[in-house]
Amino acid sequence: MREGPEEKTLLEDVPWPDEPPVMLPGQTYETVTDTIADAVLTRPIGLGWLSGFLIAGMFVMILLIAVTYLFFRGVGIWGIEIPVAWGFAIVNFVWWIGIGHAGTLISAILLLLKQTWRNSINRFAEAMTLFAVACAGMFPLLHLGRPWLAYWLFPYPASMGVWPQFRSPLVWDVFAVTTYATISAVFWYVGLVPDLATMREKAKHPLTKKIYGILAMGWRGSARHWKRYESLYLLLAGLATPLVLSVHTVVSFDFAIAIVPGWHTTIFPPYFVAGAIYSGFAMVLVLAIPIRKFYHLEALITMRHLQNSAKIMLATGLIVAYGYFFETFIGIYSGSTYERSMLQNRWFGPYSAMYWALIVCNIALPQLLWIPKLRRNIAFLFFISLDILIGMWLERFVIVITSLARDFLPSSWGHYIGTRWDWAVFTGTIGFFSLCMFLFIRIMPSISIFELRQLLPEAEVKE
């Protein structure tokens, strides 16, 4: 068996002869620092960034209008009704929170597994997590109908004397998502502190210097500080690792604990987690491919990163395919009339087009990633990532809507379609996410500088 890369794997770490390296040769402390910091500090704001920012801003305006109208009229403006009271809001919630998972996987699990290639992509993947969770968090709150009473979800000593219902997965979700958002935010910030100190020293404008200085909290690179820092970073990774697996597990409990046909299965937690990582890595590629091109980071985010992400997508995609297969198998094997009719409804019912589209998007097309030549084709990777993102959205739509629209009693069956306000909120959150990413790459170092310095051959202490 081939030995895994050592902790201090350096530039030369190339497992196979034709495998691209983690960093292109010729990098030093200076080039790494300057390439990443100058993209923020000295690069002028280009037309491309500006137009992207404005387009994203326009969608944020759409979001604001849609949410204002929602507050004014109530959730009735969405297509939700009985029997389908969980519409786009829950579909989008599950989709967004799943996307966030790749960031935590890269920053925590790959750290514990000593996958040093993660160092080039963990920073913006963590930012992606943060923004995706922010988008996800909006939906359950808006779906409450009276979002201003959202604090009722928390166990606080209310004058009414009531408490949350702790046996409900919806309350578990509150705990899971708030913990996930908080831990992702502090993990990201802790990782940023040493780089913010670099920015503080490199910034020219006194105000910029001051802002980075405040954020860096006076970091001075002391060996004692580093020791505690590293110890904490490892512990946070250890805490975040079960967190990655638990968040989507808890989200899947929202469905699996209910007795609705198509939801009440034990395959849901693992299959949701795999799907989350699947769509998350797709989003990582959708972001990494343009960032490395427009900010000239090809030396730091190499083909190795893109290929590894593609391989993870292939692996998690197969787990998802296994999930679909077993969902179907158990549906038939159970002998339950309702489970069988649910399957029939998925395959041939009113939403069958979406079901088959998701099979094509999530299972059929990604198999092309087996071909090494296609894994090296950047345009293809971008396309397949978008395809997976669409496929995963369709998957959540099919899970939420088909089961609810036709449950046990045909007389209470219904049909659901999203209204223009559903689409406005959904596209609005995509705009919000993009806006945050646009701001992030112009304000913060989008690659971890100090972790890349650590990867350089010269960083090693020679005894």
Added chain:
Amino acid sequence: MKEPLAPAIYGLMAEFGSSTDLVVATRAAYAAGYRKMDAYSPFPIEEASEALGFHKTRVPLIVLMGGLFGGCGIYGLQYWINCISYPLNIGGRPWHSWPAFIVPTFEMTVLFGGLAGVFGMFALNGLPMPHHPVFNVDRFSAVTRDKFFLVVEAADPKFDVVNTHKFMQSLKPLAIEEVPH
């Protein structure tokens, strides 16, 4: 305001060009009997903190305590709410239906452990601390880029401006500077 009895300078700073030089110099300084000193680097160097004789941190303990507090706290709260304060019959389940309480218990363990660790790490490091004597040396800004520094503090009992300077010179640094207060 100047304190009359404080030493005139904070310490002496030697600059090095590589992580190996820094670790070698730190080991030599430790062997020479200096204790109040610190090594500064642009990225974590495990050997540097070892060379300073700094082997153990209390961060793991703080994380453990935070995690235990969060986990026990929320479990206790759920028990109290469901069994004492506000018992609700949900599908005939027992008041103390502990499997349902595990999810919030796990989540709060992670949340409090993580937050305690972050605040604990910054507190132990004495951060935020925007001003520190080492920042008075102009060359020190390279510590966030590509240079490595060893600072022996004047507060060290073995410190003597002339002798320590001489000792530092024997370490072959790129430069030696006095660190003013």
